[in-house]
Structures are given as structure tokens and as C-alpha cells.
Amino acid sequence: MTVALGPSTFAAPGAFPTSIFGSYYNDPTQTSSQVQPVISDPVTNVVYPLSLTSPDTIPLLDTKDPTPFPPPASxxxxxxxxxxxxxxxxxxxxxxxxxxxxxxxxxxxxxxxxxxxxxxxxxxxxxxxxxxxxxxxxxxxxxxxxxxxxxxxxxxxxxxxxxxxxxxxxxxxxxxxxxGNGACPRPPTTPLNLTARRAPSGERLKVLHLSDFHIDPRFKTGAEANCSSGLCCREDAFAQSSPNATLMPAPRFGSYLCDTPYALALAALESVPVLTGTLGTGFNFTIYTGDLVSHDPMNELSRDYVLYTEASLPLSFLLVLLSRPQTVVYDLFKKTLGSGPVYAALGNHDTQQSAQDSPGVYGDFLYKTLVH
Known part of the structure; x- marks a missing residue:
């Protein structure tokens, strides 16, 4: 079956058919420009102005309408x-x-x-x-x-x-x-500028460097000192080869696989002036480079335990630097080691949680506290 089609060409009329729209902003019979019909919204009856479509008033930046973005995610x-x-x-x-x-x-x-x-x-x-x-x-x-x-x-x-x-x-x-299991190569270190060093004065100074006391107030004399894992010299420490009998009882002054008992800590401090010849004179200055607290796992640590350790140690000058009241034990530290300033750096064990700065003020809290 053959479908009949119309002619193959069409000639548009010279004048715009004005009956298509009810009214116009310009003369629709002109052939030198396009028509600008008056259009209104069929629901609100708002009439759209000529400036919206006129080729002579195209906006450079139309900010009337909002730019929608998706809502924030949970x-x-x-x-x-x-x-x-x-x-x-x-x-x-x-x-x-x-x-x-x-x-x-x-x-x-x-x-x-x-x-x-x-x-x-x-x-x-x-x-x-x-x-x-x-x-x-x-x-x-x-x-x-x-x-x-x-x-x-x-x-x-x-x-x-x-x-x-x-x-x-x-x-x-x-x-x-x-x-990351060595996924990336070791990044290069930042080079140090060593050209601005101060010239030595030639004066001989006596400087004390203390570090990593790791005092253990939970140390138990007589407990297993040669345990198989964890912190030894504790009530629950044991050797796998002899879980029910202690093989090496922890001595009063500590053992290699244990943190520092009070007896060892105080004996060490008392020995410093004697061995260094600073009785009555003290040091020009002392450096303490952190780590007062024992190596307990996270589940056995608490804020009170960390504060107890810092408040009880003869090294509690850290608390003074943190604007806490001076304690009797800090007086003992001063009397034991003599006069002279102490410059302290906090270790990763001196906070709770361990190895962290305060989450709310990360970045400059410790610097401001210790320096200022």
C-alpha cells in the first residue's frame, strides 16, 4: 500500500501569523526582528516582562534563582x-x-x-x-x-x-x-640549618638528663619478674613454662622486664648528687624528657592513674609547669637533686589516653602550656 505524501517543499509566509499569540511587545509584522509575544503563567497569571527575553537585555549574571545543593549527609x-x-x-x-x-x-x-x-x-x-x-x-x-x-x-x-x-x-x-607495611618509601627528612649555632663560651656546666622513669605503683615485690608477656612484676604476671609457680621473684629494687618500683626510683634520685659530686650545689640545669607512667595496656589505664603517677613522683615538676599546686613530693625532688632549672618535655605515656594530646585543642596546647 502506497502512502500519499504532500509536496516536497514549503514556503513560509512573509509576515508572522499574528493570531498565534494574543498580544506582543513589538510589532509582529516586522521582518527585521523576531517577535516578542506577551506570555503569562497559566497558573499564577504572572506576565513575564520583555526584559526576560529581549536580545538587548541579556543579564551578565542572573542570581535571582537559588542554586540547589543536596542536603548534608548523616x-x-x-x-x-x-x-x-x-x-x-x-x-x-x-x-x-x-x-x-x-x-x-x-x-x-x-x-x-x-x-x-x-x-x-x-x-x-x-x-x-x-x-x-x-x-x-x-x-x-x-x-x-x-x-x-x-x-x-x-x-x-x-x-x-x-x-x-x-x-x-x-x-x-x-x-x-x-x-602501611612500607607501601611508600621513607620521606626525606627536612634539612637542619646548623649555621646559626651559638659560639661556645668555654664554661663547663653540670647538666642532669633524666628520662623514662615509668614508675610502677602497682609493682608487687615477689611477683614473677621473668614473665612471658606484658608487664612483669605484677600480680597477674607469669612464665608460660611455669604458670602456677614463680620462677624469678621480683626483688624490691626491680628487675629488667619490669617498670620502676618506688624503692628503685627514690634510690636512683638519692644517688645522683652523691655520684655526680653536686651535693649542696645542684646542677646548672636539668632536662627531663618524659614518660612518667607505667606501660600498662589501654584497658588498665585511667585519667586518675596518670594524674596519681604525676602527682606522686619526685618528678612532678610537670604538674608545676601545668599550673597545678606544688606538692610535697615535688619539694622532695628539689631537695634531692638540688637547685637549678628543669626543662621538661612530655612523653607519649604522660597523657590519658596514652600517646595523645587533648583532642579538643590538638596542636598547640602542650606548646603553650610548657613554653608560656
Missing amino acids: ADAIVAAAIRQIQLIASPNTPSSPFINDLCAACQAVLLPAKFAFLAAPSEGASIAVALCEALNLAGSTEACEVGFGQFGLANVVTQVISNADVAGYDGQAICFAF
Whole structure:
């Protein structure tokens, strides 16, 4: 069956058919310009002005209408999205992924979504830390990651460190080198300017350097001093070869695998002036480079335990530097070692949680406290 068509050409009329629209802003019979019909909204009856469509009044920047953005995501959505990106970077689902053959790039890349998720939802840090552990194969299994990097593991440390790190730069490369199974090469160290050293005066000074006392108020004389794991000289310490009988009873003045008992700490301090010939004179100055607290695992530490240690030690000059009241034991420290200023640096064990600065004021709290 043949379908009949019309003519193959059409000639448009010279004048615009004015009956198409009810009214016009210009003369619709003109052929030198396009028509500008008057158009109104059929619902609101608002008449659109000529300036909206006139070729002579095109706006350079029309900011009348809002630019819509999606609503903010919830903490759960941010964490889920971050974990998904971490998984895709660590295990790409496309053969052309740039991360397949570049372990360093992949390691630093997984830190980026983790960082922003940590910043946006720090309370969900455990889930993100476990995902990082799995992506970088830091513990060997999902179960080990959940224990080591979960809520009661290193989650809070990982959350704080990565939140404040430049993960796309030097910090990220250092993290991937040290904790990412060597995924990145060791970043170069910043060169030191040694040309501005002060000329030596020739005066001989007596300087005392103390460090890492790790006082153990839980030390138990007579407990196992040669234990198989953990902190020895504790009530629960034992040797695997003899779990029910102590092989090496902890002596009063401590043992190699144990932290420092009070007897050893005070004996050491009392010996310093005698052995150094500073009785009655003291030192020109003393340097203490941190670590007062014992090596207890996280689950056995508390804020009160750390404060007790700092308040009870003859080295509690740290509390004075932190504007805490001077204690009797600090007086003992001064009387034992003599006069002279003490310059202190906090160690990673001198905070609670261990190895962390205060999360709310990260970056300059310790500097301002100790220097100012």
C-alpha cells in the first residue's frame, strides 16, 4: 500500500501569523526582528516582562534563582561512603584503576576519605579505623583488625592522628611508610640549618638528663619478674613454662622486664648528687624528657592513674609547669637533686589516653602550656 505524501517543499509566509499569540511587545509584522509575544503563567497569571527575553537585555549574571545543593549527609552516611571508597581504592573493581600497581598511591588515597570521615564523624572512628586496617592489611584478619583498631584498641589514636595529618603530603607518606607495611618509601627528612649555632663560651656546666622513669605503683615485690608477656612484676604476671609457680621473684629494687618500683626510683634520685659530686650545689640545669607512667595496656589505664603517677613522683615538676599546686613530693625532688632549672618535655605515656594530646585543642596546647 502506497502512502500519499504532500509536496516536497514549503514556503513560509512573509509576515508572522499574528493570531498565534494574543498580544506582543513589538510589532509582529516586522521582518527585521523576531517577535516578542506577551506570555503569562497559566497558573499564577504572572506576565513575564520583555526584559526576560529581549536580545538587548541579556543579564551578565542572573542570581535571582537559588542554586540547589543536596542536603548534608548523616554521620552514618558519611562513614558508609568513606568505607566504600576505602574498599574500592584498596581492591579496585576496574582493571584500569591507577591504584592496582601503585601501593604508595593507594595507601595515601585510602587515607583521604578516612580523614574527612574522621573530621565529620569522629565518634564513628572505630568503624573507619577497622576499614583502614583491613584495606592496608595491618593486622592479618578482620578479627584482628576489630580487636587492634576497634573501640577499645587504637581507634581513638588513629582518629586523632589522621584527622590532623596532611595525608596527601608528607604526613601521609610517612604514615604509609611506617604503618602501611612500607607501601611508600621513607620521606626525606627536612634539612637542619646548623649555621646559626651559638659560639661556645668555654664554661663547663653540670647538666642532669633524666628520662623514662615509668614508675610502677602497682609493682608487687615477689611477683614473677621473668614473665612471658606484658608487664612483669605484677600480680597477674607469669612464665608460660611455669604458670602456677614463680620462677624469678621480683626483688624490691626491680628487675629488667619490669617498670620502676618506688624503692628503685627514690634510690636512683638519692644517688645522683652523691655520684655526680653536686651535693649542696645542684646542677646548672636539668632536662627531663618524659614518660612518667607505667606501660600498662589501654584497658588498665585511667585519667586518675596518670594524674596519681604525676602527682606522686619526685618528678612532678610537670604538674608545676601545668599550673597545678606544688606538692610535697615535688619539694622532695628539689631537695634531692638540688637547685637549678628543669626543662621538661612530655612523653607519649604522660597523657590519658596514652600517646595523645587533648583532642579538643590538638596542636598547640602542650606548646603553650610548657613554653608560656
